[in-house]
Amino acid sequence: MLPKNVSEDRRIRRTKRNLKRAFTMLMKEKTYRSITVTDIVNRADYNRTTFYRHYQDKEELVQELVDDMIAELTKAFRFPYKNNRFVKVDALSPSNVIIFDHILKNADFYSLWKNSEGIPGFQDKIINTFIELHKNDIVYFPNQQTEMDDDYFITYRAYGVWGLIVKWIKDDFKTPSHDMAIQLIKIINYHPREKYETRGMG
Template structure:
């Protein structure tokens, strides 16, 4: 439901927020496949009609949660890189990086990556998001499916993905400042090779 100025009604936002928060809580308690709509509404103290007013099924709610969190991840990753080019990236400071702070602020979602397929397909979606971010930095066209990627982008994307997954599995035991420095190293490696010729292409 939208208000007259085209914005979502605050009551709708609140209801959907509670449903999403409840869904994330249940994911940690029960796992994705065991969660039912009945579980969600009972824990959220709503009725089925309220749920079905906003979502057709559990999968639609799950997809919205993933997209919302990954959109936030994208925004946080881009924040210090706005209007930067290959050369200005070299001057990026670890203190400029905020993406790992975002992950901690949304630990209820990212801690799900400790478990394989906590939300089916979400790990692949995170990887694809990271690949597209590195394509964006390197001025490469974003492809809708995996294939024919610049080898350096693949190296960078899997490097950051592995860094995030290991950090999550350690329950954020390493300070974000250390991860910031690691991401800087990844970005510097990317920018140092962006002018290289005869690059290998992954198919």
């Protein structure tokens, strides 16, 4: 028989997980601002007392949900180089790029960005997370001298990764996650030698 504190911890985790799942499902039907605590507890089949035992309000539940996803996303992003501080992008293997597996595992949550802005503020947080990961963990173009501003380049990369993810979401995850990993590696390793040109209208 499990110790009482272990059993209680599991029950708390299960309750919180069910409340977060209820909120996520409601986001598919209603706008963020219109969802109430009553909506959440009704969908999760709990009472308000249970909700307030764990959260002060809806915003605290959402903050914890977002923090959980950002933490899991960061762990998935760092998986290819979990035993090293840095990684060269040209050395990445598709089998080690599991960020798309994480997203597919949490498809109900990430699908919120298919037809709307999802949870307010989440997109900024995820992009800022990608920026920090690229800035602190990734080595781009080793031994190549460029005149590009590092901050602008890293921001470009961060938005690009999120844009690729959103495109996949909007396509209903039709492309297998392993193939998405291959595409991501090809994209971040693509360095065109030719100059880009614009084509006039005349």
